[in-house]
Amino acid sequence: MTLSFAIIASVTVAAAVAAMGLRNIVHCALALTVALAGLAAAYLQLDAQFVGFAQILVYVGAVAILVVFAILLTRSGDPAHPSVLSPGWLAGAVIAVVVLGVLVYPIARSPSISRTLPPPAGATVHQIGDALMGRFVLPLEVTGLLLTVALIGAVIIAMREKEPIGTISNPGSEIANRKSQIANPP
Amino acid sequence: MSPLPGYLLLSAFLFAIGLGGALMRRNAILVLIGVELMLNAANLNFIAFWRFGAHPEALTGILFVIFSIGVAAAEAAVGLALIIAIYRHYKTTNVDEMTALKG
Amino acid sequence: MMAETLDQVFVILKHWLVGLAPSGCQPVVSALLSIVPILLAFPLLFAVTTILERKGLGRIQNRYGPNRVGLYGMLQPVADGLKTLTKEDIVPRTADEAVHFIAPVVLVVTAFLVYAVLPVGRNMVAVDLDAGVLFFFAIGAATELSVFMAGWSSRNKYSMLGAMRAIAQMISYEIPLILSAVTVIMVAGSLSMVAIVEKQAGCTGWLPNWYVFTPWGFAGFALFMIAATAESNRSPFDLPEGESEIIAGYYIEYSGFKFALFFLGEYLGLFAVSGLGITLFLGGWHAPWPFLEAIPSWAWFFAKLLALIAGFIWIRGTLPRLRMDQLMNFAWKFMLPMALINVLAAGIWHFMEPGVSRWMVGSLLVIGPYLLLGRALMEGKQFQKRTYHFAD
Numbered sequence: 264m265t266l267s268f269a270i271i272a273s274v275t276v277a278a279a280v281a282a283m284g285l286r287n288i289v290h291c292a293l294a295l296t297v298a299l300a301g302l303a304a305a306y307l308q309l310d311a312q313f314v315g316f317a318q319i320l321v322y323v324g325a326v327a328i329l330v331v332f333a334i335l336l337t338r339s340g341d342p343a344h345p346s347v348l349s350p351g352w353l354a355g356a357v358i359a360v361v362v363l364g365v366l367v368y369p370i371a372r373s374p375s376i377s378r379t380l381p382p383p384a385g386a387t388v389h390q391i392g393d394a395l396m397g398r399f400v401l402p403l404e405v406t407g408l409l410l411t412v413a414l415i416g417a418v419i420i421a422m423r424e425k426e427p428i429g430t431i432s433n434p435g436s437e438i439a440n441r442k443s444q445i446a447n448p449p
Numbered sequence: 450m451s452p453l454p455g456y457l458l459l460s461a462f463l464f465a466i467g468l469g470g471a472l473m474r475r476n477a478i479l480v481l482i483g484v485e486l487m488l489n490a491a492n493l494n495f496i497a498f499w500r501f502g503a504h505p506e507a508l509t510g511i512l513f514v515i516f517s518i519g520v521a522a523a524e525a526a527v528g529l530a531l532i533i534a535i536y537r538h539y540k541t542t543n544v545d546e547m548t549a550l551k552g
Numbered sequence: 553m554m555a556e557t558l559d560q561v562f563v564i565l566k567h568w569l570v571g572l573a574p575s576g577c578q579p580v581v582s583a584l585l586s587i588v589p590i591l592l593a594f595p596l597l598f599a600v601t602t603i604l605e606r607k608g609l610g611r612i613q614n615r616y617g618p619n620r621v622g623l624y625g626m627l628q629p630v631a632d633g634l635k636t637l638t639k640e641d642i643v644p645r646t647a648d649e650a651v652h653f654i655a656p657v658v659l660v661v662t663a664f665l666v667y668a669v670l671p672v673g674r675n676m677v678a679v680d681l682d683a684g685v686l687f688f689f690a691i692g693a694a695t696e697l698s699v700f701m702a703g704w705s706s707r708n709k710y711s712m713l714g715a716m717r718a719i720a721q722m723i724s725y726e727i728p729l730i731l732s733a734v735t736v737i738m739v740a741g742s743l744s745m746v747a748i749v750e751k752q753a754g755c756t757g758w759l760p761n762w763y764v765f766t767p768w769g770f771a772g773f774a775l776f777m778i779a780a781t782a783e784s785n786r787s788p789f790d791l792p793e794g795e796s797e798i799i800a801g802y803y804i805e806y807s808g809f810k811f812a813l814f815f816l817g818e819y820l821g822l823f824a825v826s827g828l829g830i831t832l833f834l835g836g837w838h839a840p841w842p843f844l845e846a847i848p849s850w851a852w853f854f855a856k857l858l859a860l861i862a863g864f865i866w867i868r869g870t871l872p873r874l875r876m877d878q879l880m881n882f883a884w885k886f887m888l889p890m891a892l893i894n895v896l897a898a899g900i901w902h903f904m905e906p907g908v909s910r911w912m913v914g915s916l917l918v919i920g921p922y923l924l925l926g927r928a929l930m931e932g933k934q935f936q937k938r939t940y941h942f943a944d
Contacts, residue, residue, distance in 0.1 A: 265452070268452065268455060268456075272459045275459065275463065276459070276462055276463065276466070279463055279466045279467070279486055280466060282470070282482055282486065283466055283469065283470025283473075283482070283483060283486075284470070288476060288478065288479065289651075289704060290651075291479060291482060292482070293651065293697075293701065295482050296697060298486065298489075299489065302463075302489050302492075302493060305456070305459070305493060305496075306493075306496055309456070309496050309499075309500045310500060311500070311511055311514075312681065312682060312683050313511065313515075313682075313683050313686065314496060314511055314514050314515065314518075316683055316686045316687050316690045317515060317686070318492075318518060319690040319691070319693070319694060320686065320690040320693050321518050321519070321522050322485075322489075322518070322522075323690075323697065324690065324692075324693025324696065324697075325522060325693070325723070326521070326525045327697060328696060328697065328700065328719060328723065329525060329526060329529055330478065330481070330482065330525070330529065331697075331700055332529075333478055333529040333532055334478055335716070336533055336536070337478070337532060337533060347475060347476075348473050348474065348475065349473055349475045349544065349545060350545060352472075352473040354472070355469060355471075355472025355473040356469055356472075356473060358468070358469075358472060359465050359468045359469030359472065359473075360465070360469075362464070362465055362468055363461060363462070363464075363465035366461035366464065366465070367458065367461050370454050370457045370458055371454075373454075386505075386508055386511050387682055388682055388686075388742070388743050389742075390508060391508060391511060391512070391515075394508050395512065399512050399516075402512075402516050406516055406519045406520065409519075409520065409523055410519060410522075410523050412523075413523035413524070413526055414523075414526070416527055416530070417526045417527050417529075417530035418530075420527070420530040420531055420534050421533045421534055423537075
């Protein structure tokens with residue numbers, strides 16, 4: 264295990280633990296950003312340049328900012344609950360440990376591959392573009408459709424609904440006319 | 450020795466941390482952060498196998514991850530829009546208090 | 553021969569210095585020798601720009617700029633630097649100290665990081681990445697996070713408001729910026745900055761091969777520069793940090809050296825995105841015509857960069873500030889459709905035969921939607937007759 268991989272791995276795991284464990288939720292979001300950037304560094308170490316930069320552009324540049332905006336828009340005024348954990352936290356911890364065991368067991372038990380490393384595959388942007396337009400053109404088009412639907416759907420879901428006409432904030436023309444008549448007697 | 454088990458272990462740890470956090474925290478946004486961590490752990494797995502596995506010239510691992518990043522961004526957008534809309538109604542982001550469908 | 557040596561003088565110097573180092577640490581010395589000139593040249597350009605801007609703005613506004621320190625005020629940056637270094641660093645008591653400290657650091661680090669892919673001259677790029685333009689935009693997107701950190705950690709309602717406005721503006725204008733760069737990438741066929749500059753070599757007839765001298769390139773350059781002004785929070789898009797509006801917005805609570813770091817980061821971002829505009833549209837370090845090739849390539853790059861900076865200063869002194877809703881309308885309703893139509897125009901240009909018909913179709917595809925869209929968006933806006941009040 265090289266030194267650079269050890270550094271990247273420890274920074275990413277520490278940031279992930281901080282993202283899930285800190286009390287202040289904005290700190291959690293910033294720790295998530297560090298974890299995502301650490302993963303982008305891991306991709307760069309694996310010679311996947313395009314994916315690494317796309318990860319930074321999409322996740323750090325867009326998803327992290329989205330999470331931060333959502334945190335700011337949903338800040339409740341009531342003081343922080345004494346415990347940050349949900350009531351069923353013990354079951355959650357047990358499940359996570361079991362899943363970790365299930366994932367680590369085959370990795371530890373598999374025979375270590377002692378063959379020589381294959382030379383770097385050199386995934387240039389040109390090759391990725393060829394693959395996207397050739398073999399993977401259907402997923403590309405479907406992803407475009409999915410992103411359009413998600414964009415429109417997110418805007419509609421988060422839009423402030425119009426109050427029914429007749430309430431204070433949306434008087435409607437009749438009531439507004441009556442009000443102005445009362446305010447300025449002819 | 451190939452570095453592949455190192456990357457797989459990192460991916461497994463990240464997945465478990467994301468899963469534990471998503472199950473243990475109260476705030477709905479932190480559940481979403483846990484889900485994003487899980488997706489990223491799976492992406493790391495794909496890239497590691499692309500690099501050290503068979504047929505790296507087919508670029509399958511890289512393209513899968515590109516689409517996964519796109520889909521995860523769409524899912525994060527819709528999920529956060531939902532959380533904002535629910536917050537407007539319930540005035541809280543505590544997942545244990547959103548029990549309107551219970552019973 | 554002499555011109556070529558002058559052109560490559562920095563490259564030759566670097567190779568000689570690397571040769572002097574022991575062979576074990578040659579890669580490290582080579583990397584350092586690529587990085588240190590960037591760290592020296594661009595802050596120097598920043599210092600020069602501050603004084604040029606203040607003098608330039610002063611003259612546009614019919615007054616002298618600073619003219620006390622040194623001959624014609626040229627030593628003003630030294631005085632500014634001394635002032636910011638010796639000012640007291642005040643951190644509000646309720647501020648989040650760790651995040652408050654890290655925000656300017658992240659901004660400056662990401663601002664410097666993008667210079668690694670800019671080709672400043674022939675063979676003078678720090679790292680020739682295969683996906684250089686993508687790297688540039690990725691690191692540029694990471695800058696927005698430091699804006700949020702600065703605004704939130706100050707625990708000040710005005711700074712939070714300024715930060716949210718700044719982030720909304722930056723992400724809105726990122727899309728026209730990237731789309732107008734995509735037209736160049738499409739026509740050049742590569743994401744590598746060095747390859748894009750090489751595709752713009754030479755002249756056809758008397759017109760240089762630069763992409764700005766095509767209809768879609770001209771529209772793309774205009775869109776790119778407007779989006780770049782908005783990305784750097786410069787006037788007329790400086791509502792998040794306008795001094796008369798929200799008193800410096802998201803960096804209200806910063807003083808002393810951290811404020812200087814924010815200032816530095818903002819200007820470095822401006823230079824970087826101007827450098828990208830030069831690389832994509834203005835032919836990089838190429839001279840316009842062959843008889844001007846005697847002037848070195850790095851001199852051409854910096855001359856173009858200074859010309860763009862002068863343009864930015866001119867626009868800042870001339871146009872009034874845009875309101876937040878006008879800003880967002882402009883980005884989403886005008887620039888985004890224009891950028892998409894520009895992509896279409898670039899594609900059609902690429903596949904037609906060179907000649908007059910190509911120019912006519914290209915110009916029509918660019919000017920037509922501009923007029924129609926502009927006309928449609930201006931309807932329904934009531935403009936009053938302009939009146940002037942002079943002090944009598």
